[in-house]
Amino acid sequence: MISWLDASVDEQRRMRELAALFTQRESRDELGLGQIRDSISDALFPGTSTLHTRARYLLFVPWCFQYAARAKPARRVKRLDEVERAIIRPLRESADPDGLLGLRAGAALKNLPSSVYWSMLRRYEILSRPVGSAEALDHSVPTRHIDDDGAVTMTSIWSVPPPPAGFPYEIPDGFALTPSEAGWLRDHILEHASGTLLTHFTLTRPETDSSTPWSDAAAQTAPKRAALVLRHAEDFSTVMHGAQLLYNYLLAVDADRLGAREESLADTYREQFELWAMTVTERTRAWRFDDLHTVLRREHDGPVVIAPGAQAFVRAWSSLVQSYPARALVDLPEAQQLIRHRERIKGAKMRLGNAKRLAAWSGAAGSEALTYRWNNVRRIMADLHDGLQRA
Structure with missing residues (x-):
């Protein structure tokens, strides 16, 4: 069991992400690189x-709030919970349910879309003010304002297009964005993520099967600032992948020595390490952690929290790669x-x-190279560009 106390929406999001990482092999943080990985991401x-x-989902959540806000104040929170669970059925029955929250759990889903997407809604100012869900419910119904000239305007805490007819019990298009919805989302990303690689992919569609952001053909035309961050992301991933593979090789060697596994994986990881060594270029050798740290401080417009132990480990490993x-x-004893x-x-948890x-080792502990949420981002970008191209 894992439990925690959170004092803010952002802290709750971080803990939910941490719990989710246990199910993603490529994201397992076996060597304590998570702070650097997430700062780059x-x-x-x-x-x-x-x-x-x-x-x-960036539309479903506001629509759920607007729908729930029609209920009497005392019932709004419960109504929101009901509505968020209600959308699972029509989405599951849609033509493309991939990525559905609750695909297997159904209405028993624990982490509802509002808790999962809240930080994203705030980041792109789809939620116009940084408030909690209770206050957002109270302000989800559009309010009528009359200015000094008599002009009438309707304002809401949500800046979203209207929901489809029949929502939340009918969602004929499922996850498919309409052209107007896609254009609305594109504009929010362009305004609130300006100059980043995400903005570039918002304007230039990524490939459907690229395994990393730097291997995608669209990345070749990224603007200078975004390209620099991407170059550091690739170099950090390449350099540290060697450490990840060596870690798994040592696990395999120890498992053989202690008789902890029936199947030996030592030769497999040695072969993978040799393949990794072939990817190390002169540019990779020239990479420096301090240069990455400088770039991250600029991108985040301030200090970037990275544990001293993680910094020392990355510097020491990259020094070995250079030397x-x-x-x-x-086979190097120092490595x-x-x-x-x-x-x-x-x-006590060390393997x-x-x-x-x-004996409980699955055979792969964080052995995949870092790709910085690429599979998720590529899917979201595909949704956006499909919507823009819909007739």
Whole structure:
């Protein structure tokens, strides 16, 4: 069981993301790189998270609030809960339910869309004021204003197009954005994520099957500022992937030595390490953590919190990459000792040298290269561009 106390919506979001990472192999933070990974992700794709799956949720949540706000004040919170669960059925029955929150849990879903997407709604100012859900409910019904000249305007805390007829019990188009909805979302991203790689992909559609943002053809035309962040993201991913693979290789070696697994994976990870070594270029060797840190401080317009231990580990590993042939690192005592020392941050939960913990090892512990939420971002961008292209 995991429990926590949160004092803000942002802290709650971070903890939900942390819990979600346990189910994503490529996101497992075995070497304590999460703060750096997330800072890079936020610089590339501000407002996004590993919990965000489809673009139209940025409309579903406000529509649910507007619908629930019609109820009497004492029933609004309960009505909101009912409405958020009600949209699961029509979305599950739609032509493309991929990314549906509650696809398996149904109405028993624990993390409702409003809690998952709240930070994104605030980041893009779809929610016009930084308030909590209770206050948002009270201000979700448009308010009539008359100015000094007698002109009448209707204002709401939500800046969204109107919902489709029959919402929330009928959603014929499912997750498919209409052209007007897609144009509305595009404008919000362009205004509130200006100059980032996310803005570039908002204007230039990414490929449907690219495995990383830097391998996508659309990234080749990214503007200078976004391209610099992307270059550091790629270099950091490449450099640290070697450490991730060495960690898994050492787990496999220890598992063999202690008889913790029936199947040996040592040769498999040695081969993967050799393949990684072939990806290390002169540019990769020249990469410096301090340069990345400078770029992140500029992108975040202030200090970036990164634990001193994580900084020291990244500097030490990148120094080894710069000083030795990449293929030699798998057997280098200094490299192995660095990984084993880093593992000690887990205390009693450390796997290396621990037969009991190794017996529960799945065979892959954070062995995939970092891609910075790319699968989620690519899906959201596909939704947006599909909507813009719909006749």
